[in-house]
Amino acid sequence: MLKETKKHLPKATAKRLPVYLRYLKMLQDSNVLRIKSKDFAQITQIPSATIRRDFSYLGELGRSGYGYDVPYLIEVFSNLLDTEEEKRIALIGFGNLGKALANNNFRRNANLNIVSVFDNNPAMINQEIDGFIVHDLAEFKQIVANEGISVAISTVPSKYSQEVVDIIVEAGITAILSFAPDRVKVPKGVTVQYIDLTTELQTLIYFDQEYKKVL
Amino acid sequence: MLKETKKHLPKATAKRLPVYLRYLKMLQDSNVLRIKSKDFAQITQIPSATIRRDFSYLGELGRSGYGYDVPYLIEVFSNLLDTEEEKRIALIGFGNLGKALANNNFRRNANLNIVSVFDNNPAMINQEIDGFIVHDLAEFKQIVANEGISVAISTVPSKYSQEVVDIIVEAGITAILSFAPDRVKVPKGVTVQYIDLTTELQTLIYFDQEYKKVL
Numbered sequence: 001m002l003k004e005t006k007k008h009l010p011k012a013t014a015k016r017l018p019v020y021l022r023y024l025k026m027l028q029d030s031n032v033l034r035i036k037s038k039d040f041a042q043i044t045q046i047p048s049a050t051i052r053r054d055f056s057y058l059g060e061l062g063r064s065g066y067g068y069d070v071p072y073l074i075e076v077f078s079n080l081l082d083t084e085e086e087k088r089i090a091l092i093g094f095g096n097l098g099k100a101l102a103n104n105n106f107r108r109n110a111n112l113n114i115v116s117v118f119d120n121n122p123a124m125i126n127q128e129i130d131g132f133i134v135h136d137l138a139e140f141k142q143i144v145a146n147e148g149i150s151v152a153i154s155t156v157p158s159k160y161s162q163e164v165v166d167i168i169v170e171a172g173i174t175a176i177l178s179f180a181p182d183r184v185k186v187p188k189g190v191t192v193q194y195i196d197l198t199t200e201l202q203t204l205i206y207f208d209q210e211y212k213k214v215l
Numbered sequence: 216m217l218k219e220t221k222k223h224l225p226k227a228t229a230k231r232l233p234v235y236l237r238y239l240k241m242l243q244d245s246n247v248l249r250i251k252s253k254d255f256a257q258i259t260q261i262p263s264a265t266i267r268r269d270f271s272y273l274g275e276l277g278r279s280g281y282g283y284d285v286p287y288l289i290e291v292f293s294n295l296l297d298t299e300e301e302k303r304i305a306l307i308g309f310g311n312l313g314k315a316l317a318n319n320n321f322r323r324n325a326n327l328n329i330v331s332v333f334d335n336n337p338a339m340i341n342q343e344i345d346g347f348i349v350h351d352l353a354e355f356k357q358i359v360a361n362e363g364i365s366v367a368i369s370t371v372p373s374k375y376s377q378e379v380v381d382i383i384v385e386a387g388i389t390a391i392l393s394f395a396p397d398r399v400k401v402p403k404g405v406t407v408q409y410i411d412l413t414t415e416l417q418t419l420i421y422f423d424q425e426y427k428k429v430l
Contacts, residue, residue, distance in 0.1 A: 100311035175423035204408035208390035
């Protein structure tokens with residue numbers, strides 16, 4: 001039944017799943033094994049109505065007045081997000097942002113691992129920097145195959161974005177995280193997630209100003 | 216009339232406004248002065264039904280079959296996002312991620328300016344690094360007042376996040392962008408926008424896998 005409902009999960013709900021999962025694990029670490037949506041709303045700062053609606057897409061996860069079973073939710077959400085399996089990641093662009101990502105290396109999730117880094121700067125290629133050998137993009141396809149890489153992160157500037165995404169797609173990768181906000185063209189079956197820091201900041205400023213108007 | 220509708224703008228719509236604005240400016244740069252929602256959907260990769268719904272919240276922006284007037288949309292959206300006014304930004308945490316943000320400095324938007332950077336690393340304090348004097352957090356309130364800073368970005372690790380946010384709030388700043396995903400407590404009237412890179416990546420992998428199941 002879960003499998004059936006998964007297909008219809010709204011994108012906004014899916015985006016909240018990793019957030020829910022993190023807080024549920026924190027609760028479990030503190031030996032909280034049952035939680036009401038109202039209390040979970042307090043912790044996550046997501047409205048309880050949103051939480052109940054999100055959870056309802058996933059089937060019978062809790063009962064009114066009783067709350068949700070924390071270990072069970074963790075099991076369901078972990079399964080949905082498939083964090084059980086290691087994901088080997090290629091990082092393209094080893095400037096400050098690339099280094100920040102590589103050094104952090106998603107340490108909150110042991111299964112997300114940046115295993116190879118690439119740059120087009122000749123001064124960097126084949127050098128060991130911050131513990132990573134920087135590879136030439138010309139080697140991308142070969143290294144992806146050898147290393148069993150299935151995810152790519154691009155931190156290259158917008159003007160190189162399409163070119164780099166083409167190389168990523170050519171290597172058979174279907175999951176791409178891009179820090180260049182310009183939309184790139186990819187074939188069907190390839191998912192690109194964009195992170196646009198300017199947009200995030202503009203949105204923040206917008207909400208801040210809206211808030212001041214209603215005060 | 217616009218003012219009235221603004222208050223009810225859904226958060227998801229507001230988040231798309233900066234994206235719309237960027238593409239509208241690109242269109243204007245290419246002398247495209249009128250666009251249909253179907254064509255705009257092609258460019259932005261946002262479904263045309265979503266675009267029409269989003270635009271409908273903002274009043275009468277276009278007519279069926281005629282399309283939208285690009286310069287007029289730019290005016291309306293710029294006004295909404297208030298990009299006319301300079302926003303002076305403080306950056307806290309000058310590691311790789313902080314440096315990436317400071318060097319990029321939101322160059323796509325001339326009105327967003329990181330003007331002061333802060334770190335608690337004694338080796339950095341009062342040094343000029345990448346063109347920025349790194350300040351001690353102890354000076355935060357004073358510098359915020361002197362520099363007319365109204366926005367803060369925190370790139371400090373989760374464990375220091377609340378402590379740093381308290382300092383930011385104490386200085387009178389109400390708009391905070393945090394790269395530590397743990398939710399912090401702030402007084403009413405303070406807006407925190409979280410950017411959680413691990414969640415973005417997990418969501419990408421989730422959608423990539425969902426897509427493969429339906430293929």
